[in-house]
Every structure is written in C-alpha cells, then in structure tokens.
Amino acid sequence: MKIDNTTPVWITGGASGLGAACVSMALDKGAPVVVFDLAADGVADKGVTTINCDVSDATAVSQAIAKAKDAGGLPRVLINCAGIAPAQRTVSRKGPHDPDLYRKVIEVNLLGSFYMASQAAALMADAEALEHGERGVIINTASVAAYDGQIGQVAYASSKAAIAGLTLPLARDLASLGVRVCAIAPGIFYTPMLAGMPQDVQDSLAAQVPFPSRLGEPSEYASLASHIVANQMLNGEVIRLDGAIRMGPR
Numbered sequence: 001m002k003i004d005n006t007t008p009v010w011i012t013g014g015a016s017g018l019g020a021a022c023v024s025m026a027l028d029k030g031a032p033v034v035v036f037d038l039a040a041d042g043v044a045d046k047g048v049t050t051i052n053c054d055v056s057d058a059t060a061v062s063q064a065i066a067k068a069k070d071a072g073g074l075p076r077v078l079i080n081c082a083g084i085a086p087a088q089r090t091v092s093r094k095g096p097h098d099p100d101l102y103r104k105v106i107e108v109n110l111l112g113s114f115y116m117a118s119q120a121a122a123l124m125a126d127a128e129a130l131e132h133g134e135r136g137v138i139i140n141t142a143s144v145a146a147y148d149g150q151i152g153q154v155a156y157a158s159s160k161a162a163i164a165g166l167t168l169p170l171a172r173d174l175a176s177l178g179v180r181v182c183a184i185a186p187g188i189f190y191t192p193m194l195a196g197m198p199q200d201v202q203d204s205l206a207a208q209v210p211f212p213s214r215l216g217e218p219s220e221y222a223s224l225a226s227h228i229v230a231n232q233m234l235n236g237e238v239i240r241l242d243g244a245i246r247m248g249p250r
C-alpha cells in the first residue's frame with residue numbers, strides 16, 4: 001500500500017522524536033494523520049488530528065480510537081512510537097527494582113502498543129480490501145535493547161523483547177484480515193530523549209556505531225516505516241535499524 005491522501009495514518013508518540021518524524025513523512029505524502037500522545041496538543045503541524053491519550057489505559061485507548069474514527073474514518077496504517085525508557089538496576093543501593101516502575105514501563109511500551117494495535121486492527125478489518133486483499137499495516141517500535149539490553153535496562157529491554165516477540169503471532173492473527181505487522185528495532189537515534197544527554201555521552205554513543213559512526217536521524221526511521229507500508233512482502237518481521245551496533249553491558 002502506498003501512503004497518499006487516501007491512507008489515514010495513525011501515529012502514537014507523534015508529538016516527539018521518531019513519531020514526529022513519521023508525522024512529517026505522512027504529511028509530505030498528503031496523508032490524513034492522527035496523533036495519539038500524552039502531549040498531542042503540542043503537535044503544531046496543520047491538518048493533523050491530535051488526541052491526548054495515555055496508551056497504557058485500555059479504556060482511554062478505546063475512547064481515543066472512537067474519536068479518531070469519527071474525525072477521519074478507518075485507519076490504514078498504525079505506527080506505534082509512544083514509549084518511555086527509565087533506567088534502574090535490578091538491585092541498587094536503594095534496594096530491589098521499584099515494582100511500580102517496572103509495571104509502568106511494561107504498561108506503556110508493551111500493553112500500550114498492543115491495545116492500539118488490536119483496536120486499530122479491528123477497524124482495519126472493516127476497510128475496503130486493496131490490492132491482494134490488503135487492508136492495513138501496523139508498525140511497532142522495539143529497540144536493539146530487545147536483544148542487547150544494558151545494565152539498568154531490565155524493564156525497558158524486557159518490554160521491547162516482548163514487542164519483538166508479539167510481531168509474528170500478531171501478523172499471523174491478522175493475516176486473514178489482510179493486515180500486516182512489522183516492528184522496527186532502532187539503534188541510537190537523535191531524538192529529544194538523546195538530545196538531553198551531555199555532548200560527551202552523545203559522542204561516545206555515536207562512536208559505538210560501526211558504520212555510520214553517528215546517531216540515527218528520525219527521518220531514517222520514518223523512511224523505513226514508509227518502506228514497510230509500501231512493500232507487501234514485509235510481514236511478521238522485526239528489522240534492526242542500527243548501523244550494526246551491538247550494545248555492550250554499559
């Protein structure tokens with residue numbers, strides 16, 4: 001499927017970073033865009049439907065999805081970028097990992113993606129079939145931490161490993177509806193999360209990337225998302241987008 005003015009694109013976390021780059025990509029192609037974000041109000045792009053929503057709240061997601069459908073009809077593409085990455089060791093001087101923090105990371109990164117994917121897929125099923133019976137495409141965001149989780153990333157890495165793990169069964173579940181599912185596992189991208197770190201930390205992270213030795217640009221994430229939508233044979237796959245980085249323990 002091509003992203004054009006007939007392809008409603010729904011993006012979670014679209015107010016910042018990788019999600020915001022996807023908003024720009026979809027707008028450039030003329031698509032109607034809906035952003036779901038805690039801070040959706042902050043999206044300045046004209047023509048974007050913004051819905052403030054906590055994706056980790058299943059009821060809020062149902063209400064937000066109903067609003068999005070009323071505003072712009074059935075979705076064709078869902079890109080899940082909403083996520084959080086707080087760090088804490090399993091055991092630190094303060095004691096064991098805060099169970100509420102662990103739960104929060106799983107709720108936002110894993111449950112939030114699944115609530116959005118399952119509820120958007122149910123609407124995609126009602127859309128008219130396109131070429132080869134295709135009705136929709138869902139892209140989730142994992143991370144290289146799904147495979148190479150670092151010290152302090154136990155909650156984040158396990159939430160992202162679960163995103164990788166749900167990709168194939170989700171694709172299989174939705175195949176009969178003509179809905180494809182992929183995940184992107186980014187390496188280290190220059191987003192507000194990274195930009196807030198000191199320059200020497202950014203330089204050290206960039207130096208760990210074999211080639212190109214730099215941080216990824218959010219537009220490179222959006223470009224892959226656009227390709228996944230366009231390439232019908234991509235399904236049930238997690239794609240690393242990381243300049244060959246393999247993260248060390250710290």
Ligand SMILES: NC(=O)c1ccc[n+]([C@@H]2O[C@H](COP(=O)([O-])OP(=O)(O)OC[C@H]3O[C@@H](n4cnc5c(N)ncnc54)[C@H](O)[C@@H]3O)[C@@H](O)[C@H]2O)c1
Pocket residue numbers: 012013014015016017018019036037038039053054055056081082083084085108109112141142143144185186187188189190191192193194
């Ligand atoms: N930046 C990187 O290097 C990198 C690497 C690997 C994976 N990722 C993943 O990519 C995704 C986007 O990251 P980013 O760097 O663009 O981060 P970001 O902090 O710039 O953007 C995340 C967005 O998600 C929104 N959000 C957070 N919690 C939410 C919730 N409960 N409900 C709705 N919206 C919520 C935030 O408001 C924000 O707009 C995340 O899932 C992150 O884990 C990022």
